Amino acid sequence: MRLALYIGRRFLFLIPQVFLISFITFVLVRLLPGDPARLSLGPLAPESSVEALRAKMYLDRPIPEQYVIWLENAFQGDLGESWVNNTEVIDDLVHRIPVTLELIFLSLLVVFLVLVPLAIITASRTRNWIVRVFQNLTFGYGMLAGALPDFLLGLVLIFFLFAGAAGLMPAEILPGPEGRLGILDFEPPFVTGSILIDSLIAGDMEIFWSGFMHLIMPVFTLAFVYGAPIFKMLRSQMEGALKADYTTYAEAVGLAPRIVLTRAARVAAGPTLVITGVVVMFLLGGAVLVERVFNYVGLGQYAINGIVTADYAPIQGFVCFAAIFTMLVYLAVDLIHFAMDPRIKIGGTQG
Amino acid sequence: MVWLRIMRTLRALPKWQLAVLVMFFGWIFLTIFGPYLAPFPTEVAEPTTRLLPPSGTYPFGTDENGIDIFSRVLAAPRTDVVIGVVATALSVVIGTPLGVIVALYESRGGAGSTAFAETFMRLLEVIQSFPVFVFAMVLVAVFGGSVTNIIIAIAFVNTPVFVRIVRSDVLSLVQRPFAEAARAVGNREVRIGFRHVLPNALPTVIVQVSVTVGFAILLTAGLSFVGAGVKPPTPELGAMIASGAKYLEIGQWWAAFFPGIALGLIVFSFGIFGEIMTQVMEPRAVRRETDRRREHALETGGDEPEVPDAPTVTLSHMSEPVLAVEHLGVAAVDSRQALLSEIHLALEAGHSMGIVGESGSGKSVLVKALLQLLPPELAVTSGSVRYLDHDLLTMNKGAMRAMRTTQIAAILPNAKSQLNPLTSVGDMLRSALQAHEKISAKQAEVRSIQLLEMVGIVDPAQRLSAFPHELSGGMAQRVCLAMALMYRPKLLIADEPTAGLDVTIQRQVLDLTRTLAEDAGTARLLITGDLGIAAHYCDTVAVMQAGRIVEIDETERLFDTPRHPYTQHLLDCVRV
Numbered sequence: 001m002r003l004a005l006y007i008g009r010r011f012l013f014l015i016p017q018v019f020l021i022s023f024i025t026f027v028l029v030r031l032l033p034g035d036p037a038r039l040s041l042g043p044l045a046p047e048s049s050v051e052a053l054r055a056k057m058y059l060d061r062p063i064p065e066q067y068v069i070w071l072e073n074a075f076q077g078d079l080g081e082s083w084v085n086n087t088e089v090i091d092d093l094v095h096r097i098p099v100t101l102e103l104i105f106l107s108l109l110v111v112f113l114v115l116v117p118l119a120i121i122t123a124s125r126t127r128n129w130i131v132r133v134f135q136n137l138t139f140g141y142g143m144l145a146g147a148l149p150d151f152l153l154g155l156v157l158i159f160f161l162f163a164g165a166a167g168l169m170p171a172e173i174l175p176g177p178e179g180r181l182g183i184l185d186f187e188p189p190f191v192t193g194s195i196l197i198d199s200l201i202a203g204d205m206e207i208f209w210s211g212f213m214h215l216i217m218p219v220f221t222l223a224f225v226y227g228a229p230i231f232k233m234l235r236s237q238m239e240g241a242l243k244a245d246y247t248t249y250a251e252a253v254g255l256a257p258r259i260v261l262t263r264a265a266r267v268a269a270g271p272t273l274v275i276t277g278v279v280v281m282f283l284l285g286g287a288v289l290v291e292r293v294f295n296y297v298g299l300g301q302y303a304i305n306g307i308v309t310a311d312y313a314p315i316q317g318f319v320c321f322a323a324i325f326t327m328l329v330y331l332a333v334d335l336i337h338f339a340m341d342p343r344i345k346i347g348g349t350q351g
Numbered sequence: 352m353v354w355l356r357i358m359r360t361l362r363a364l365p366k367w368q369l370a371v372l373v374m375f376f377g378w379i380f381l382t383i384f385g386p387y388l389a390p391f392p393t394e395v396a397e398p399t400t401r402l403l404p405p406s407g408t409y410p411f412g413t414d415e416n417g418i419d420i421f422s423r424v425l426a427a428p429r430t431d432v433v434i435g436v437v438a439t440a441l442s443v444v445i446g447t448p449l450g451v452i453v454a455l456y457e458s459r460g461g462a463g464s465t466a467f468a469e470t471f472m473r474l475l476e477v478i479q480s481f482p483v484f485v486f487a488m489v490l491v492a493v494f495g496g497s498v499t500n501i502i503i504a505i506a507f508v509n510t511p512v513f514v515r516i517v518r519s520d521v522l523s524l525v526q527r528p529f530a531e532a533a534r535a536v537g538n539r540e541v542r543i544g545f546r547h548v549l550p551n552a553l554p555t556v557i558v559q560v561s562v563t564v565g566f567a568i569l570l571t572a573g574l575s576f577v578g579a580g581v582k583p584p585t586p587e588l589g590a591m592i593a594s595g596a597k598y599l600e601i602g603q604w605w606a607a608f609f610p611g612i613a614l615g616l617i618v619f620s621f622g623i624f625g626e627i628m629t630q631v632m633e634p635r636a637v638r639r640e641t642d643r644r645r646e647h648a649l650e651t652g653g654d655e656p657e658v659p660d661a662p663t664v665t666l667s668h669m670s671e672p673v674l675a676v677e678h679l680g681v682a683a684v685d686s687r688q689a690l691l692s693e694i695h696l697a698l699e700a701g702h703s704m705g706i707v708g709e710s711g712s713g714k715s716v717l718v719k720a721l722l723q724l725l726p727p728e729l730a731v732t733s734g735s736v737r738y739l740d741h742d743l744l745t746m747n748k749g750a751m752r753a754m755r756t757t758q759i760a761a762i763l764p765n766a767k768s769q770l771n772p773l774t775s776v777g778d779m780l781r782s783a784l785q786a787h788e789k790i791s792a793k794q795a796e797v798r799s800i801q802l803l804e805m806v807g808i809v810d811p812a813q814r815l816s817a818f819p820h821e822l823s824g825g826m827a828q829r830v831c832l833a834m835a836l837m838y839r840p841k842l843l844i845a846d847e848p849t850a851g852l853d854v855t856i857q858r859q860v861l862d863l864t865r866t867l868a869e870d871a872g873t874a875r876l877l878i879t880g881d882l883g884i885a886a887h888y889c890d891t892v893a894v895m896q897a898g899r900i901v902e903i904d905e906t907e908r909l910f911d912t913p914r915h916p917y918t919q920h921l922l923d924c925v926r927v
Binding site: 013016017020021024028029031032033125126127143146147148149150151152155156158159162177243244245246247248249250251252253254255256259263264266267281282284285286288289292293303304307308310315318319322323324326327330340341342343 | 473474476477478480481482483484485486488489490492493494495569572573576577578579592596599600604607608611614615616618619622623719722724726727752753754755756757761763765768769770771772773774775782783786787818820821831834
């Protein structure tokens with residue numbers, strides 16, 4: 001009941017927010033310099049055909065009207081056409097979104113498999129040598145991860161693994177740092193867009209392996225840089241929870257150490273979850289840079305190309321997707337947090 | 352005042368942080384003077400010296416245009432740091448007043464202003480849902496890549512952060528007494544907001560500024576790296592890294608390496624600077640250490656506790672004691688400072704003993720030591736703690752755990768903070784029951800209801816689903832009491848069981864505890880700062896001062912004829 005009320009309230013705000021997002025994007029993109037009709041036809045085309053194309057693209061109408069037309073089309077799954085590649089934006093997005101989501105998802109997976117246990121171990125109050133070794137290790141990590149830009153870490157990896165003869169990576173394992181697959185590999189037939197899943201569906205282990213190897217460096221880079229806020233938040237929250245009265249009391253009652261730990265972890269999980277939502281948003285931006293470094297053909301590369309060539313429709317499609325995706329992530333985070341923590345009130349606007 | 356705090360923070364800093372602080376000011380210096388120090392022109396291509404490796408003339412080598420990289424690295428902070436700093440300043444200047452205004456509207460109440468504030472916050476949410484990097488990229492593309500436009504774009508994406516933190520700070524601050532006072536004197540709402548409340552919110556803002564500057568520098572470099580920021584030939588680290596990246600794989604590493612190192616060091620030193628600022632602005636973070644030291648000193652009464660030899664009384668009629676403590680000493684692990692020394696206690700079955708003393712006399716440390724729950728910073732240094740024929744200090748943890756609640760139960764101060772905020776009363780009781788016997792969830796629920804009934808909670812079945820924040824202090828204390836007495840333990844150690852409760856509830860809880868414990872034959876150790884409670888509820892009373900028991904006697908005798916000056920002093924305080 002409480003949850004249903006909360007969800008209802010959030011969705012009530014979500015709908016106007018999505019419209020607002022699409023409108024802001026639309027206006028922003030319309031402000032991009034250059035006349036898309038002219039850019040599309042090239043500098044040598046006669047003025048009359050440019051005019052004709054402008055009319056066909058509704059560019060001669062006032063902006064609100066253009067927006068309504070765009071919205072109508074968007075509802076029918078038509079997000080316009082890239083004038084650079086002459087491709088449907090919706091098709092591009094369908095192919096590119098899974099690529100970037102795969103990067104983001106795997107990075108988060110690495111964070112949760114490696115950094116979350118590390119955070120819990122180093123938050124431990126016992127001070128045996130194992131904990132101390134981990135504490136020293138992660139101290140270095142915390143400092144490094146805060147200062148190392150994602151693209152720089154990617155470049156450092158490339159340098160150490162692939163630079164000339166001194167590169168540490170044997171060519172049989174991974175011949176080059178760039179792309180999603182080797183030059184001679186064929187993409188598996190498109191089903192989900194994720195290279196790992198699609199190659200498994202196709203039953204092609206060789207492609208799966210190649211795709212996996214090409215994923216390692218971008219995923220490592222993203223996880224290393226963007227895992228830091230999650231790691232730091234969880235560790236400090238966990239330290240607080242383990243020191244709290246209720247943990248001592250749980251021990252005094254004689255609860256099993258496993259239960260004492262999970263109950264402390266549950267308290268630490270709330271703020272960590274909230275920061276994870278924010279990190280996912282930054283991961284989307286980070287993916288843009290990391291895809292650039294590793295020449296990984298995903299949504300980020302698509303956006304950069306769109307911006308560099310002033311290509312209206314792809315930018316619009318991308319920014320809209322990115323903003324709606326972020327809103328949904330925030331919503332999901334808030335819902336989980338709300339379900340987890342009975343102290344959150346339904347009405348409150350969060351700070 | 353501020354200077355004092357800065358000096359104190361600086362002195363408390365580890366050496367490496369001081370070194371980083373020096374580096375931070377080095378970068379500030381380069382931001383101002385860097386371009387004048389460059390030995391070579393930074394924007395003039397020289398085709399004859401393309402991509403030369405580092406040498407005496409070109410310490411960092413030359414780039415693809417033949418320009419000295421060392422010179423460009425010296426000149427680049429002028430671009431990166433200035434963009435970061437100015438953009439952050441702009442977000443503060445716009446975001447802070449907006450945050451104050453929204454908060455003032457919101458705190459005024461009334462449907463209209465709440466709706467306004469809610470709409471505004473949702474609007475901010477929309478702006479913040481655009482991924483920062485992409486949004487900045489689009490803004491730069493729209494308005495063009497001049498330095499001014501990059502600053503505006505970065506300022507724009509960071510402004511909502513400041514609106515949010517200022518709003519939430521002001522919202523909590525306007526409720527504070529000093530704001531009320533300003534209002535009572537007749538200040539106008541806006542004036543209160545900006546003159547009285549905002550200065551108190553500034554520490555948070557300053558901390559956020561130091562974080563944002565580093566982030567803004569990263570953003571600038573990232574934008575330039577993908578070609579959507581500062582354009583060559585302006586010396587800028589991100590663009591320099593991008594132009595050098597092409598040559599990494601063929602082994603010409605220096606063109607990307609040195610700008611990369613510089614960028615990393617700049618962001619790193621700004622980050623550490625931010626952490627130092629946090630410590631200056633939030634004195635709690637620094638004070639904690641000195642406070643702890645002072646507390647320790649207090650508890651032990653300095654290095655040499657000046658306690659006259661206690662005329663301890665051995666209670667001769669004692670039969671087999673439930674709890675026997677001898678020569679117990681506890682000290683801090685790091686400083687080896689003694690917190691407890693030479694504690695002797697003996698508690699007979701079914702009896703009750705009070706331990707009194709002012710706060711800081713080591714009562715709670717004693718409780719933790721008896722319960723084997725000392726935090727890792729503290730350790731037992733001498734003596735023994737015996738429960739019946741078990742030596743608690745050498746017992747293994749599993750056996751000790753099995754005895755908790757079933758034989759040795761604890762009530763700790765401030766019941767509401769003892770209950771995990773995310774665990775319902777029912778879950779807490781069930782897990783305690785299931786920790787000590789094999790029963791189903793259903794059976795546990797039935798037992799839990801009986802237990803809550805036992806401690807006089809009305810409508811117990813309903814209360815099982817309640818969370819600690821929904822309980823009153825007295826109710827939470829009753830839940831803890833139910834937990835403590837669920838197995839009719841032989842020993843109950845209660846540390847300030849009624850702290851924070853109002854007087855009538857105190858009586859109810861203590862009476863209930865006594866009735867139930869006497870009924871179960873439970874021996875009680877009652878730790879309290881309240882002599883009245885000790886006099887009323889305990890057979891014997893021990894007086895603690897500075898980590899020692901200075902006097903122990905039967906209650907009546909102790910109150911009638913105190914023999915230790917400190918006991919006399921405590922009694923005088925009450926009787927005045």
